Amino acid sequence: MLIKQLSIFVENKAGRLADITSILARKNVDIRALSIADTTDYGILRLIVNEPEEAAVLIREEGLTVSLTDVLGISIPDEPGGFSSALRVLADAGIGVEYAYAFITPKKGKAFVIIRVADNDAAVKVLTDSGIQLLEQEDIFSYNGS
Amino acid sequence: MGEYFNKGIEAASRDYLKALQSAKLIKMVQSCYENVPFYKRLLDEKGIEPGDIHSIDDIVKLPFTVKQDLRDNYPYGLFAVPKEKLVRIHASSGTTGKQTVVGYTQADLDHWSEGCARALTAAGATKSDFVHVAYGYGLFTGGLGLHYGAEKLGAIVIPASSGNTARQVQILEDFGSNIICCTPSYALVIGEKLKSAGIDPAGLPLRAGIFGAEPWSDNMRLEIEKTLAIKAYDIYGLSEIAGPGVAYECSEQNGLHICEDHYYPEIVDPDTLEPLPDGTFGELVFTCIGKEALPLIRYRTRDITAITREKCACGRTLVRMSKPKGRSDDMLIIRGVNVFPSQVEHVILSLGMEPNYQIVVDKEKNLDVMTVRVEMSDAVFSDEVRGIEDTQRKLCAALQETLGLSAKVHLVEPRSLPRFEGKAVRVIDNRNI
Numbered sequence: 001m002l003i004k005q006l007s008i009f010v011e012n013k014a015g016r017l018a019d020i021t022s023i024l025a026r027k028n029v030d031i032r033a034l035s036i037a038d039t040t041d042y043g044i045l046r047l048i049v050n051e052p053e054e055a056a057v058l059i060r061e062e063g064l065t066v067s068l069t070d071v072l073g074i075s076i077p078d079e080p081g082g083f084s085s086a087l088r089v090l091a092d093a094g095i096g097v098e099y100a101y102a103f104i105t106p107k108k109g110k111a112f113v114i115i116r117v118a119d120n121d122a123a124v125k126v127l128t129d130s131g132i133q134l135l136e137q138e139d140i141f142s143y144n145g146s
Numbered sequence: 147m148g149e150y151f152n153k154g155i156e157a158a159s160r161d162y163l164k165a166l167q168s169a170k171l172i173k174m175v176q177s178c179y180e181n182v183p184f185y186k187r188l189l190d191e192k193g194i195e196p197g198d199i200h201s202i203d204d205i206v207k208l209p210f211t212v213k214q215d216l217r218d219n220y221p222y223g224l225f226a227v228p229k230e231k232l233v234r235i236h237a238s239s240g241t242t243g244k245q246t247v248v249g250y251t252q253a254d255l256d257h258w259s260e261g262c263a264r265a266l267t268a269a270g271a272t273k274s275d276f277v278h279v280a281y282g283y284g285l286f287t288g289g290l291g292l293h294y295g296a297e298k299l300g301a302i303v304i305p306a307s308s309g310n311t312a313r314q315v316q317i318l319e320d321f322g323s324n325i326i327c328c329t330p331s332y333a334l335v336i337g338e339k340l341k342s343a344g345i346d347p348a349g350l351p352l353r354a355g356i357f358g359a360e361p362w363s364d365n366m367r368l369e370i371e372k373t374l375a376i377k378a379y380d381i382y383g384l385s386e387i388a389g390p391g392v393a394y395e396c397s398e399q400n401g402l403h404i405c406e407d408h409y410y411p412e413i414v415d416p417d418t419l420e421p422l423p424d425g426t427f428g429e430l431v432f433t434c435i436g437k438e439a440l441p442l443i444r445y446r447t448r449d450i451t452a453i454t455r456e457k458c459a460c461g462r463t464l465v466r467m468s469k470p471k472g473r474s475d476d477m478l479i480i481r482g483v484n485v486f487p488s489q490v491e492h493v494i495l496s497l498g499m500e501p502n503y504q505i506v507v508d509k510e511k512n513l514d515v516m517t518v519r520v521e522m523s524d525a526v527f528s529d530e531v532r533g534i535e536d537t538q539r540k541l542c543a544a545l546q547e548t549l550g551l552s553a554k555v556h557l558v559e560p561r562s563l564p565r566f567e568g569k570a571v572r573v574i575d576n577r578n579i
Contacts, residue, residue, distance in 0.1 A: 009522045009559060011562065
């Protein structure tokens with residue numbers, strides 16, 4: 001019920017993002033979602049890709065620091081209040097969100113959200129109990145073009 | 147031509163000085179042999195007996211002492227006197243958290259204080275002057291060294307210690323300091339504060355300053371003299387030998403006069419350890435011929451300088467050393483604190499990171515700022531900013547604890563710092579000293 005996210009340490013230097021994404025492009029890695037946490041000196045690039053393990057190897061070979069992080073993916077109604085009700089479930093269970101980012105899917109009426117929490121198991125349980133649909137890695141890519 | 151604190155020594159004939167040094171060296175080697183097991187072993191190994199030392203010229207037969215010997219015998223192993231004769235301990239920062247501990251008998255303190263009194267007098271201080279000591283007081287020798295030197299002179303000491311710059315400015319204005327003693331960088335900080343407070347330094351009773359404990363350039367001297375409207379004098383020293391006042395500038399400012407009646411200088415080639423002739427740059431080595439508690443033999447200071455025995459235009463005959471122009475090791479002096487890159491490396495390794503780092507030293511608003519650039523490694527990487535900030539904080543805290551100095555930490559990408567096949571160049575010093 002979890003999704004593997006690539007987390008990459010990126011120094012704040014012009015061209016770094018272009019360099020890193022071009023490594024992935026060369027090997028036909030498909031990026032479906034991304035977010036960047038930025039600070040003054042560095043950023044953390046977070047990517048959801050089709051082949052996370054292979055992509056991590058590629059990036060490590062280039063000398064970058066990369067980790068695979070288990071994150072939650074949920075599918076919510078693409079309407080006002082959709083995201084809020086999912087967050088409410090987590091909040092009521094006392095589960096804090098470290099970060100989250102959303103992306104629109106080609107599937108009509110649905111939005112996907114990636115959520116990072118400290119305790120994945122607890123979050124999976126309360127979300128499932130509340131009837132919120134959790135995504136698998138394949139779900140994110142199987143909607144491609146459909 | 148300035149005044150002397152002790153004309154009999156400061157303007158003595160070279161013959162007299164040599165006779166004095168010879169007598170003191172003979173006595174010192176005897177004491178080391180009898181009271182310091184470390185030196186007895188060293189001399190035995192070299193096949194030298196105290197009886198082989200007949201004059202100061204025989205000093206070249208003696209073995210060298212290095213900072214590591216002090217660490218190996220931490221804290222009191224090299225002391226030559228019993229505890230009841232000791233009256234003071236000082237310490238300076240050392241590698242991997244261990245300090246270099248030094249001790250003094252009353253006679254040692256008297257000689258040290260006299261060195262500072264000579265320095266103050268050479269800078270024009272008199273019994274009627276207020277001497278404002280803005281060096282840190284404590285284990286560091288700066289504060290107490292100048293303090294007792296000023297008392298020895300009979301001047302009026304203002305023991306302000308360092309920090310609280312607004313109060314320093316108030317003291318300068320209200321107490322009427324005539325002479326100020328601090329690190330050159332702190333002098334500039336005080337100067338800035340005066341300027342921002344709208345105080346014209348030319349209107350203050352301040353005439354001169356004695357600055358040391360860190361390397362400084364002639365450009366910095368000009369800047370200090372301008373911002374504080376004073377004449378700026380250099381003072382040299384290291385705690386292993388005594389503290390500030392081992393050597394000092396006179397009004398000629400053409401080198402620093404060494405108190406060679408207590409601390410005998412040599413210049414040697416740092417690679418071969420062969421003595422070098424006067425006027426040739428090499429590593430400065432001191433033998434504490436007049437010291438009771440910690441009589442170090444041929445202690446390698448690692449400072450690169452040259453000496454001259456030509457009589458100075460000020461009238462002093464004491465040997466002069468030029469401003470040190472570098473180090474024969476990789477030690478940095480940052481805000482008066484001794485920093486070895488190996489200490490930084492030790493901290494990085496202790497946190498499970500790879501020892502790929504670079505130390506950058508800059509001057510920001512006249513203060514030394516140290517930044518440690520470390521490559522990110524898998525062991526400490528996190529997908530959360532909080533996790534990485536936590537690593538930075540831990541590094542900062544560990545550096546502060548080990549070095550006694552705050553440092554900025556900058557995490558960089560792996561493989562982004564230069565790699566070295568030979569000797570690694572870990573330090574980028576942008577201070578132009």
